Amino acid sequence: MDIDEEQLQLESIRRSFAEMEAGHYIPHEAMKAWLVSLGSEHELPPPKCVCGEAHDEPGEHEGRNGRAGL
Secondary structure: OOHHHHHHHHHHHHHHHHHHHOOOOOOHHHHHHHHHHOOOOOOOOOOOOOOOOOOOOOOOOOOEOOEOOO
8 A cells, every 4th residue: 555545545544534523323223233234034124324314426525535424
């Protein structure tokens, strides 16, 4: 990994922490429950951001290498 890649990675991490501090994240247990349910007869809907907003569109809260923030 060169210096430019390291700087991009650090900026991505900083943006991710800023999003979390702003209340844009999915709790670990909610994500885990959803993942465990995949393929089962009782599959759960995808978990939602704790802020209550839908973040389905690419680019919303964009920051992690162009990926959606959630």
